[in-house]
Amino acid sequence: MSFKHITSRDNPIFKQLKKFADNARERRSEGKTLLDGVHLIEAYMATFGLPDVVIIPEGKSTVEATGLIQELADVSTVMLPTLMFAELTPVASATGILALVKLPQLPVPEAPQFVLMLEDIQDPGNLGSMLRTAAAAGVEVAYLSTSCTDAWSPKALRGGQGAQFVLPIVERADLIAELGNFRGDSYAATMTGESVYAQDLTQPTAFVIGNEGAGLRKQTIAAATKAITIPMADHSVESLNAGAAAAVCLFERKRQVL
Numbered sequence: 698m699s700f701k702h703i704t705s706r707d708n709p710i711f712k713q714l715k716k717f718a719d720n721a722r723e724r725r726s727e728g729k730t731l732l733d734g735v736h737l738i739e740a741y742m743a744t745f746g747l748p749d750v751v752i753i754p755e756g757k758s759t760v761e762a763t764g765l766i767q768e769l770a771d772v773s774t775v776m777l778p779t780l781m782f783a784e785l786t787p788v789a790s791a792t793g794i795l796a797l798v799k800l801p802q803l804p805v806p807e808a809p810q811f812v813l814m815l816e817d818i819q820d821p822g823n824l825g826s827m828l829r830t831a832a833a834a835g836v837e838v839a840y841l842s843t844s845c846t847d848a849w850s851p852k853a854l855r856g857g858q859g860a861q862f863v864l865p866i867v868e869r870a871d872l873i874a875e876l877g878n879f880r881g882d883s884y885a886a887t888m889t890g891e892s893v894y895a896q897d898l899t900q901p902t903a904f905v906i907g908n909e910g911a912g913l914r915k916q917t918i919a920a921a922t923k924a925i926t927i928p929m930a931d932h933s934v935e936s937l938n939a940g941a942a943a944a945v946c947l948f949e950r951k952r953q954v955l
Contacts, residue, residue, distance in 0.1 A: 717730055752795040823940050890926045
């Protein structure tokens, strides 16, 4: 095992790690990202093996993190001062361990039966949560539009809690083209349209969910088979947020095919 104790922000290794934490282009070009916390690292290891590098803070770690650090004793390790370590983590309370890993490459099914398409989702935590919901509901592939936030950012990974390791994700997708190619019915979630509960979702199904504030673009709605809505109580809030709307739609389909 190689061990490096880095104390300067000018160190090239720290600079590179900071780029992986902050820059989607760097993550894509190098095919690597940072995982924060024991759960994510263990979820990654269960399918893809050991990380490339382990990053730990000076001083005490949590009991869980200490156990994993010992388990990864043969992996190259970088130790950082607490403040420098905190610059790489997406959460205020550090978990005590980060790992640099290769981006997983999951095969995309040729004729998926259950698809989620996301347009212009901007919040990485929200995106991660939606991917987590999709994986739990049995979605086979998620398509993310060009303007979606990066699915592999530390915050999105944190929100996904391992979803990115089991759910094939196609980023920078042309959703209109994908809707045209989909062999089934596609449903655009909107403020108007037929109730999602009135649809037969037992056949191949794609749901399209739009931006947290603006919703779906008109041309995307037009490319879908049908516009649908989620009925709400009279005099209730104006709309559900994108994550809640995705959960309702995805699990209604899950309920129908049980």
